[in-house]
Every structure is written in C-alpha cells, then in structure tokens.
Amino acid sequence: MSLARGALGTALLNAGSALLALGASVLLARVLGPGGYGDYAFAVSIAVLLAVAAKLGLPVLAVREAARYHAQQRWPSLQGFVRRATLAALAAAAGCIAGAVLWSLAAPGTTWIALPVGVIAAGSALAAVWSGALRGLQRVVSGHFTDQFFVLAVFLALAAAAAAAGRLDAGSALTLHACAALLAALAAGLLLRKALPAQARQASPSLEDAAAWRASAAPLLLISALQIVNTQADLFLLGLLASREDVGLYRVAVQGSHLVVFMLAAVNVALAPAVSRLHAAGDRAGLQRAATWAARVVLAVATPVAGALIVLGDPILGAVFGGEFRAAHLPLALLCAGQLASCLLGSVGLLLNMTGHERVTAAAFAWAALANVALNLALIPGFGPAGAAAATSLTLLAWNLVLCREVWRRLGVQSFAFPLPLPSVRP
Numbered sequence: 001m002s003l004a005r006g007a008l009g010t011a012l013l014n015a016g017s018a019l020l021a022l023g024a025s026v027l028l029a030r031v032l033g034p035g036g037y038g039d040y041a042f043a044v045s046i047a048v049l050l051a052v053a054a055k056l057g058l059p060v061l062a063v064r065e066a067a068r069y070h071a072q073q074r075w076p077s078l079q080g081f082v083r084r085a086t087l088a089a090l091a092a093a094a095g096c097i098a099g100a101v102l103w104s105l106a107a108p109g110t111t112w113i114a115l116p117v118g119v120i121a122a123g124s125a126l127a128a129v130w131s132g133a134l135r136g137l138q139r140v141v142s143g144h145f146t147d148q149f150f151v152l153a154v155f156l157a158l159a160a161a162a163a164a165a166g167r168l169d170a171g172s173a174l175t176l177h178a179c180a181a182l183l184a185a186l187a188a189g190l191l192l193r194k195a196l197p198a199q200a201r202q203a204s205p206s207l208e209d210a211a212a213w214r215a216s217a218a219p220l221l222l223i224s225a226l227q228i229v230n231t232q233a234d235l236f237l238l239g240l241l242a243s244r245e246d247v248g249l250y251r252v253a254v255q256g257s258h259l260v261v262f263m264l265a266a267v268n269v270a271l272a273p274a275v276s277r278l279h280a281a282g283d284r285a286g287l288q289r290a291a292t293w294a295a296r297v298v299l300a301v302a303t304p305v306a307g308a309l310i311v312l313g314d315p316i317l318g319a320v321f322g323g324e325f326r327a328a329h330l331p332l333a334l335l336c337a338g339q340l341a342s343c344l345l346g347s348v349g350l351l352l353n354m355t356g357h358e359r360v361t362a363a364a365f366a367w368a369a370l371a372n373v374a375l376n377l378a379l380i381p382g383f384g385p386a387g388a389a390a391a392t393s394l395t396l397l398a399w400n401l402v403l404c405r406e407v408w409r410r411l412g413v414q415s416f417a418f419p420l421p422l423p424s425v426r427p
Contacts, residue, residue, distance in 0.1 A: 038247035054125035057221030066136025067273035076206035093122035116174035123181030130188035226365035234388035257335035295346035331389035338393025346415030348403035368399035
C-alpha cells in the first residue's frame with residue numbers, strides 16, 4: 001500500500017526531525033539560557049509569520065494540483081503550474097529579503113534580527129512550495145526531507161559548531177538558521193527538477209487552469225495565515241505581554257508538545273496526495289478507509305507520548321533542559337492534552353483542503369484565530385505561559401470539532417479514529 005509506505009517513510013523522517021528539533025532546543029536553551037532562547041524564539045516566530053505571506057497559499061495547492069495532473073497525465077498543465085508557482089514563490093522570496101533590507105536600514109540596531117528573519121522567511125517559502133510539488137508527484141519522502149529534516153540537520157550541525165567555538169548567541173543562531181533555510185530551498189529545487197516526468201519537462205506549459213489556481217490560492221493562503229496565528233499567537237503575545245524568560249520556557253513546552261503530533265504530521269504528508277487522487281476518482285469508500293487508517297495510526301503513537309509527557313514532564317524537562325526549565329511542565333501538559341484531542345479527531349483540515357473545500361476550512365480557522373487571540377490576551381496577564389497553553393489547546397479542540405462535522409456533512413467521511421453509526425449523508 002503506497003499510503004502506508006509513504007506514511008512509514010515520513011514517520012521515520014518526522015521522528016528524526018523531532019530528535020533534531022529537540023537537540024537544537026536543548027543546545028540553544030543550555031547555551032543561551034531562558035532569556036537568550038526567548039529572544040531567538042521571538043525572532044523565529046516573526047519569520048514564521050512572514051513566511052506565511054511569502055508562501056501565497058501555494059504549498060497545499062502544489063500538492064493537490066501536482067497529484068491531480070500527474071494522475072491524469074496532463075503534462076502541459078503540470079509544467080505550467082510548476083513554472084507559475086516557482087515564479088510566484090521567487091517573487092515573494094525576493095520581497096521578503098527586500099523588506100528585511102529596508103527594515104535594517106530604517107532601524108540599524110535591529111539588523112541582527114531583520115536580515116536573518118527575511119532570509120528565513122524567503123528560504124522557507126521556496127522550500128515549502130517546491131517540496132509540496134514533490135509530494136504531489138509521489139515523491140513523498142523526498143518532499144518531506146527537504147521541508148523538515150534537512151533544514152534541522154544543517155541548522156543543528158552549524159549551531160553545534162558555533163557553540164563548540166564559543167560563538168553561539170541569539171544573533172548567530174538566527175544567522176545560522178537563515179543559512180540552513182536557503183540550503184533547504186536549493187535542495188528542494190534540485191530534487192523537483194529531477195522528479196518532473198520527462199513528458200512534463202518536454203511539454204509546452206499550459207495555463208488554462210490559471211484562474212482556478214488563483215481562486216484556490218487565496219483561501220489556502222488565508223488558511224495558512226490563520227493556522228500560523230493559531231500556532232504562533234501564544235508565543236508572539238507572550239513576547240509582548242510577559243518576560244523573555246517566559247517566552248523561553250514556553251518555547252520549550254511547545255517543542256515538547258510537537259512530539260505528540262509528529263506522527264500526525266507524517267501521515268498527513270502521505271495522505272494529502274492520496275486524498276486528492278481518491279476524491280478525483282469518486283472513491284468515497286477508499287477515502288473513508290484512508291481517513292480511518294490514518295487516524296488510528298496517529299492515535300496509537302500519540303497516546304503513549306502524550307501520557308508520558310503529561311505525567312513525567314517535570315523530571316524530563318529538568319534532565320533534558322536543566323532545572324530552570326522545569327517550570328514549563330504545566331504548559332507542556334496542557335499543550336499535550338490539546339494535541340492528543342487533535343489526533344483523535346483526525347486529519348480534518350487536510351480532508352477538506354484536498355477535496356476543494358478550502359473555503360470551509362478558512363472560515364473555521366478565522367473564527368478560531370479570533371478566539372485564540374482573545375483567549376491569549378485574557379489569560380496571559382494572569383497565568384503567563386500556562387494561560388497561553390490553555391488558550392491554544394481550547395482553540396485547537398474547538399476548530400477540530402467544527403471541521404470534523406464539516407468533513408462528515410460535505411464528504412460523507414468520518415475523520416476520527418473510531419467511526420460512529422451516524423445517519424448517512426449525501427456529500
């Protein structure tokens with residue numbers, strides 16, 4: 001089963017990526033301390049927000065359209081889409097770097113933040129678009145390698161070398177992150193060029209679907225932006241409303257909670273092109289089997305990880321990051337609970353986005369983003385990192401429940417791990 005093979009490959013990559021991310025977090029936390037690590041984390045959160053705009057909604061669209069054109073052997077359309085997406089991504093990346101240069105010129109004291117942030121955003125956008133096209137062409141592992149594992153491996157190697165030389169601080173960490181992002185983009189571009197079928201490379205590019213691409217890109221961009229608001233609002237608002245030490249503690253909690261969903265991310269990478277192909281073929285039964293299988297695999301892995309972090313998080317944080325980071329246990333437990341609920345409900349957003357219902361996802365995410373910001377503003381002043389974690393987990397549960405209902409109503413598919421005897425619907 002190609003879905004299982006793809007999920008296994010990306011799961012191994014995600015496990016490696018999780019270990020690399022943990023290693024980078026431990027290294028930075030121990031060398032920089034909560035304050036310096038908080039400065040780095042706050043700057044990276046700005047880069048992530050900027051990268052969303054630079055991606056233009058193209059990564060998800062690239063997976064969907066490349067998978068569709070490849071399955072239908074529409075080589076001119078595939079060539080046209082890849083070229084148009086590449087030009088758009090390059091223009092957006094250039095805009096990020098130009099904006100960073102202007103920022104550094106307007107405020108010279110911020111150059112150590114501005115330039116790396118712009119380069120990180122540009123490199124991340126290019127790598128994401130090209131990696132999405134790779135996954136759509138059934139190069140699932142290759143696409144995920146450049147988008148996740150490669151950039152983390154390069155960054156950790158560079159940061160470890162800088163730490164060994166006694167030259168690692170928040171500014172140098174940002175610069176090394178920027179170098180890793182550019183190298184990842186270069187690797188993704190080279191792999192995509194090699195992966196394009198010969199028929200597509202030789203075909204004259206067709207732009208007959210350009211209007212449809214633009215129509216889908218806008219809501220997908222909105223979804224990406226709102227997803228980032230939902231995942232970064234807590235960290236960003238902590239940076240504004242709390243201390244830099246609180247930001248450092250919370251960043252550690254966030255990194256730890258990512259271990260719960262590493263399998264969800266891995267399965268989603270393999271599931272996305274499969275959902276696009278099954279939907280295009282009208283195979284509703286196959287879509288249900290894929291959704292159920294994916295949710296059960298994810299939940300089986302996530303449950304013991306979340307349980308261990310919730311129960312044993314205090315000693316784990318102390319042993320891995322140092323005693324001063326034990327205060328991150330409560331935020332970690334709250335975030336893990338929210339992530340586990342997300343795993344139980346399945347790949348709701350992906351199922352809608354890959355079947356042409358991205359506007360439904362965008363509407364749900366819009367309400368969730370507003371609720372997330374409001375809850376963070378209400379809870380952070382009184383409860384600090386724990387308040388941010390509670391706000392984020394409550395919002396995560398809410399939008400997953402809403403989209404779970406929409407998947408059933410619009411597709412006739414139950415996304416969660418254990419389907420219920422619900423009345424049939426006409427999708």
